[in-house]
Amino acid sequence: MAFKLPNGGTVQHAATYAAALAFTALSNASEAVATVAGGTLAAGDIVLLTSGWSRLNNKVVRVKVATATAITFEAIDTTDTQVYPVGGGTGTMKKILTWVQIPQVNDVAFSGGEQNYLDVVFLEDDQGKQIPTDKSAASMVLTIADDPAQAFNAVLLAADAGKQVQAARLNLPGNDTLFYGTYTSFSKQPAVSRNNLLTRTVNLALQAEPTRYLTAVA
Numbered sequence: 001m002a003f004k005l006p007n008g009g010t011v012q013h014a015a016t017y018a019a020a021l022a023f024t025a026l027s028n029a030s031e032a033v034a035t036v037a038g039g040t041l042a043a044g045d046i047v048l049l050t051s052g053w054s055r056l057n058n059k060v061v062r063v064k065v066a067t068a069t070a071i072t073f074e075a076i077d078t079t080d081t082q083v084y085p086v087g088g089g090t091g092t093m094k095k096i097l098t099w100v101q102i103p104q105v106n107d108v109a110f111s112g113g114e115q116n117y118l119d120v121v122f123l124e125d126d127q128g129k130q131i132p133t134d135k136s137a138a139s140m141v142l143t144i145a146d147d148p149a150q151a152f153n154a155v156l157l158a159a160d161a162g163k164q165v166q167a168a169r170l171n172l173p174g175n176d177t178l179f180y181g182t183y184t185s186f187s188k189q190p191a192v193s194r195n196n197l198l199t200r201t202v203n204l205a206l207q208a209e210p211t212r213y214l215t216a217v218a
Contacts, residue, residue: 004173011102011142013184014167015155017048018095023071026051026089031064032078034071034093041066041095044218048167048181049073051091053084058207060096060167060179062217075213096167100152102202104145108170113138113206138206140180146190146198156202159184165207169217177217181207 021041023034041047045063049056056076064074071093078084114136121128147153159166163183170178182204190198 004176006108006172008173010171011105011108012099012169012171013102013152013155013159014048014096014098015100016097018097020050020092020094022090022092024090025087026053026056026078026091028078028081028084028086030077030079032056032073032076032089034073036069036071039066039068039071041071041093046096046167046169046179046217047073047093048096048165049091049093051089053078053089055083055208056089057091058165058181059209059211060169060181061211062179062213075211099169100155102142102144102152102156103150104147105142106145106197106199107141107143109141109143111139111141112136140182140204140206142202142204143199144202146200153186156184156186157188160186168204171217175214175216177213179211179213180204183207 021036021039023036025035027033041063043063043066045066047061047063049059049061051057056078061076062074063071065072078089116133116136117130118133119128120131165181166184168180168182168184172178185203185205187200190200192198
């Protein structure tokens with residue numbers, strides 16, 4: 001049994017990416033292996049995926065093993081062929097080249113991701129039942145001190161304008177890192193309130209379940 005405080009954690013957003021690398025096959029395995037041509041990735045690289053498998057699409061993962069023709073995605077279990085139909089996972093991966101820190105975060109608010117249910121009751125039933133369906137859309141909102149001279153502003157504004165899925169990460173104390181594929185929105189107008197910090201908000205609309213690694217991430 002263990003517990004920790006988030007104090008000292010940092011939030012980063014992808015700043016630059018390598019060109020997309022296509023994979024022509026993706027295995028059903030305890031750690032999925034992508035078939036590529038001319039790959040130049042290395043173990044430890046972080047990549048943003050597109051995939052025909054919806055649960056893997058827009059997910060951010062770490063490379064465990066890499067050769068010129070095969071890339072293993074760490075802790076990505078695709079053995080369930082109902083969820084990951086054989087032959088359906090092809091797509092692309094983009095290596096994140098650089099990250100920029102989003103500093104001076106004074107609040108992190110998560111919303112959504114709750115399990116939705118269908119209420120079912122039949123004529124002969126004394127009590128209705130709930131059957132799980134999907135989960136609600138999830139988002140993370142950062143409230144940050146307004147500091148327009150910092151480098152991260154240009155990265156977030158470009159991500160907001162581009163309307164493309166981006167990579168973000170939350171670094172918790174103790175080599176605990178969560179990765180997100182997200183649409184990024186950045187408020188241009190700071191919130192103004194007497195005797196309070198000028199603040200802005202970064203809204204991260206999550207497009208896949210987060211990927212969490214408990215060992216050091218570069």
